[in-house]
Amino acid sequence: MLDDVGSFPQRGGQHLEEVAPEAPIGFRLSLLRTRLDALGQWQNAPWAEVAEFARDAVLLVWDELRSRGIWETLHLRDQAALHWSLGRGRQVSSVNADFVTSERYSAILAELCAEAAYFATLCDPKRRTARWPESSPSRSSRAAEAETFAHRFRALSPDWQAETFRLLEPPERYRWESEPPPPHPSLAEALTDAEAKSFAGQQPPKPLCGDRRQTTHAVTYVGRFHALPHGWQTEVMRRLTPAVSPCSVVSQGGGCINVIRSDGVYLAWNARHAAPKPTVH
Known part of the structure; x- marks a missing residue:
């Protein structure tokens, strides 16, 4: 998660693997918000941490949808879209830093953040605009x-x-x-x-x-x-x-x-x- 000055966490910060399956409703969304904030300034961080956060962002919202019982109610096209983003997050997490270019990966990470934010709005509709600005109003x-x-x-x-x-x-x-x-x-x-x-x-x-x-x-x-x-x-x-x-x-x-x-x-x-x-x- 972000530290007090809004940078990427130091080693030893909370990792997704440490989030228990029975985590309280909404906890993953708070963690997701910090991931998205960090990914918005990804060029200031080591690529290994950026790649981990990109993978985490989609996994967090997927777990939140399932824990709330929303996943099963989603249209097949939305399930496919989240699975697609899950795959993209995995692909990004395996990219070597030597092959990362700002032009290409700024677009990829922005797309992942927008998709994660869109699905977060389904869990948090009352704060759709204020909390999840990365989500496009025309997405649906x-x-x-x-x-x-x-x-x-x-x-x-x-x-x-x-x-x-x-x-x-x-x-x-x-x-x-x-x-x-x-x-x-x-x-x-x-x-x-x-x-x-x-x-x-x-x-x-x-x-x-x-x-x-x-x-x-x-x-x-x-x-x-x-x-x-x-x-x-x-x-x-x-x-x-x-x-x-x-x-x-x-x-x-x-x-x-x-x-x-x-x-x-x-x-x-x-x-x-x-x-x-x-x-x-």
């Missing part, structure tokens, strides 16, 4: 919109799904190229266009000359998208931005499903590896 509506996008995407034919993913790939450009980049629509625009052309009986067009976004590459990631649970498919749609490709988001989701096995969460292709329940003799 964007998740609902993403679910609609996922439903619309699944309703497309496989060819149009691949074309939609292909068009959402940020165009590759070389410095010496003078031609304008190929069109790069938003997710909503790409879906609307695909629906209209599919309804009219059209087939996806061939990529324009010079467009390096490959259909075969998109087909592969459409398959991987469908291998994700439905809640995770919604989270893919929520995380898509003009600067982030569907392929990278789908890959990130698959990686998160793999690493949260460390937390006892077995999903999708990992579900069959779940430990069997003990046999009662």
Whole structure:
């Protein structure tokens, strides 16, 4: 937790492993608040401690949701979002300090903090704005919109799904190229266009000359998208931005499903590896 001057704690401070499972309701939220405050100034601290706090933040709010009986009531898309963040926290905690850059990890840590704060508001709704300012007011509506996008995407034919993913790939450009980049629509625009052309009986067009976004590459990631649970498919749609490709988001989701096995969460292709329940003799 933060010391009196708001810096990272010295060695010997309270660690997540020391928080008893029967900790009083709200104690984890207080600990989470100190983690988020510290992560807001992460560049002033040793990376090992930053990485530990990033992992702790999501674990704390996950434990709080379960201790309050809220976890079971969450929509599948919200459970997927928290599990995704749990995986991201684990990935961050394993990064060597030599590979950390301010530009990249400021964004990653801000995303983790925003997600942890959003789920904290579900436990602490009366102090949503005052105590958890990292949470976006539009977070819930964007998740609902993403679910609609996922439903619309699944309703497309496989060819149009691949074309939609292909068009959402940020165009590759070389410095010496003078031609304008190929069109790069938003997710909503790409879906609307695909629906209209599919309804009219059209087939996806061939990529324009010079467009390096490959259909075969998109087909592969459409398959991987469908291998994700439905809640995770919604989270893919929520995380898509003009600067982030569907392929990278789908890959990130698959990686998160793999690493949260460390937390006892077995999903999708990992579900069959779940430990069997003990046999009662």
